[in-house]
Amino acid sequence: MTDDSNRMTGAEIVLRALKDNGVEHIFGYPGGAVLPIYDEIFQQDEIQHILVRHEQGAGHAAEGYARSTGKVGVMLVTSGPGATNAVTPLQDALMDSIPLVCLTGQVPTTLIGSDAFQECDTVGITRPCTKHNWLVKDVNELAGIIHEAFRIAQTGRPGPVVVDIPKDIQFATGTYTPKPETAANISYQPKTKGDLEAIQAAVELMATARRPILYTGGGVINSGPEASKLLRELVELTDFPITSTLMGLGAYPASGPNWLGMLGMHGSYEANMAMHSCDVMVCIGARFDDRITGRLNAFSPNSRKVHIDIDPSSINKNVHVDIPIIGDVGTVLEDMVRVWRARTAKPAKAQTEEWRSDIERWRARKSFSYKHSTDVIMPQYALERLNALSRGRNTFITTEVGQHQMWAAQFIEFDEPNRWMTSGGLGTMGYGFPAALGVQVAHPDALVIDVAGDASIQMCIQEMSTAIQYNLPVKIFILNNQYMGMVRQWQQLLHGNRLSNSYTEAMPDFVKLAEAYGAVGMYCDDPKELDGKIEEMIAVKKPVIFDCRVANLANCFPMIPSGKAHNEMLLPDEATDEAVATAIDAKGRQLV
C-alpha cells in the first residue's frame, strides 16, 4: 500500500473507518453539516444507510440493531437540531448500556462559537449523556478517533459515544490511519477478568446457602451469548432459583425449571419474596436499580450479597454488597463454573429443601392472574395470545413504555438472549417502533413485533414512512385502552383518581393511519376474533398497525407501591379500589 492510498478527504476517512470497524448499516438523517459524508455514502454500496424521519428514530433504531445483534449501532445526524434530537436515544443507550456510535456534523471550525446557523455545542450537550465524546479538530486525527470511539462504545460497560465532525474537516484531505492492534488510549483499560479469590469466596458462600437466589440483569446479555450459556450451566450445576431484571430477560429461558419470572416493581410475587427472604444473593450484571429494590432499607435484609459487574461504580452504589467481583460477566461465570465444578463436596439437596417449598408456595399465589372476560379483550389476555401464537418462530419483541411494557415482560416468554428490546433505565416512550425497525434491518426474515400503547406509539409514529421505504414488515401491536395507562394507574394510586391529562383525546384511526402510509391496518375488539387476527397479522408481509382495543381501566399488578419493600406487594386479587387508593403513604408519594 502506497502512502497515497491513505490520503483522502475527511468524509472518505469516515466511510473507510466505518467499514474497517465492520459496519454494514447506519441510521441517519442528512443536513447541511454532514453533506460531504452523505456524498460519500452515495458513491459506495458496502454500507447501507437507512433514512429515518426524525433523528430520535435513528438513535432508537441503532439501539434495536445493537441489542439484537451484539454489534455496535451507528447513527449519523447533522449539526444543531440533528444533534439535539439525538440526545434522547443517547441517554437511553447510556442508561441501558447499549453500544452506540453517533456521528454528528458540526459547523466549520472557523465558525464554531459564532452562533452560526444550526450550530450547537454538541460535545457540551452530549457530555453527560455519553460514555465519551470528541470534537475533531484535525483531519489527521479523525480515523484514530473513530476507531477509539468503536472500542470505547463496545468494551467495558458498553455505551453511547459521539464524534462531532466539523464540515471543513469532512472536506479537508488527510491521512487515514488503520485500526490499531492495541489500544492507543492507556487511561481507558476496562478490567474483564474477575479476582479469583473473590470468585472462590463467592462459590464457598453459595455452597453453604440454604436460601440462595440468582438475580441477573442486562449485563449477562451485553456480555454476549456465551455468558447466557454459562449462566444456564451455573443454574444447572447449583440448581439455584433465578430471577432477572427487565433488561436481562432471555438470558435464562422462561421455560427453564428454575425460573421465577421478572423481579421488581411489577415482577412476580415469587421472585420478589425470594429476593426478600434469601440468605445468599448472587447479582450478575444488574445494578440494584430503584425499580428493583423498592424501599432500600428493607431490601433483602437477611442476605449476604455477591455482585458481579464490569463497572466498579455500580458496586455499593445503592446496596452494600459483601463480595464484589469486578469483571466481565462471561469471564467471571466461566471461572465460577470451573471453581464450582472443582469443589469435591457438593451441597446436599436437603440443604435447600425448605426454600424450594417456600418458593412453590409463593408461586402458587399466581401473581400475574387477572379476571378473564368474554366481552372485552383483557390486555393480559391479548399478550398471552400474542405469546402463544408467536412462540417457536424467529421472533423479536420490542416495547414502548408503560403498562403494555410491564405486561409484555410478564406474559411474553423469552428463551434466548437478544430477543427483547425495551427502554428500561430511561423509560423512553417512542422507543419501541424505531427499535423494531433496527431489529428488522438486522434480521430481515424474522418476526419483529413492537408491543405498544396508544399513547407511546404516537411519539415516533413518523417512522412508519421508514418502514415502508425499506420494506421492513414490523408488526405494531397496540394495546389500545385510550389512556396513558401507567399514568392513569399512578393517578388512581396517588392522586385520588383525578385523571389529569392522561386520557388520549382525539385518538387517530390507527387503521386509516396505517393505510395512509401504505401499511396494513387491523382492528380487533372481540376476544373471540383475536387469535385469527393475530395469525393474519403475522402472515402479512408488510408493516402492520394492529389496533387491539382492550379493557380501558385495567391496572398492572402485582406492584410494589413506591416506598414499600419486596414483601409488601399489592397483588391482583387484593387490589380493591380502596386498597389501591391507600397503597402509597405520604413518603412514597414523593418518589417517582
Added chain:
Amino acid sequence: MNAHQQPTGSAYFIAPETAKAESHTLSVLVNNEPGVLARVIGLFSGRGYNIESLTVSETEHEAHLSRITIVTRGTPSVLEQIKAQLDRLVPVHRVVDLTVRAREQGQERPIEREVALLKVVGTGERRAETLRLADAFHAKVVDATVEHFILEITGKSSKIDQFVAVLKPLGLIEVCRTGIAAMNRGQQGM
C-alpha cells in the same frame, strides 16, 4: 457547593444518611485534553457531589498529563462512589485519595498548601500594621504604591483564612486564592 442531603440522587434515599460526612482531598491524573475539566465538574454537579476546592494544571507536558486536586465532602460511601465515578471517565488515569493515604501513614491529612494574593489599601498607621502582620505571617510584598500593598502568602487554608480576617479592618479590598495543592508525605510517588 450544592446538594448536601441527597448523596446518590436516588429517590429511594428517604431515610436520612446517618454516617458522618468528612472532607477528603483527591488527586486525579488526567489526559490534558479539551473538555476534561468540564467532565470532572459536570460529574460533580450532575450527581450532586460537593466541591470545596478545585485546582488544575498541566504537570507532565510530554505525557500530556494534568493533575486535578479536588477537596470534596461526603459520607464514606459517597466518597467511594465519587472515586469510582471519577475513575470511570475515559481521560482519567488515576484517582488517589490523599486523605486516606495520609491516614495509612499515620497522619491526619496530606500536605496541603494554598497561595493567596491580597490587596490592602490605606495610609498611615494602618500601613505599618499591615506590614507588621505580613511579617508575622511570612507574607511577601509583591507590589506597592504609597497607598496600597499586594501581599503574597503561602500556607494551609486555615492560615490564609486567619490572615484574611486580620487584614480586613486594615483596608483589604481584594482577595485571590488558588485553591489547594496537595501531596502525600514520604518518598513514595502518587
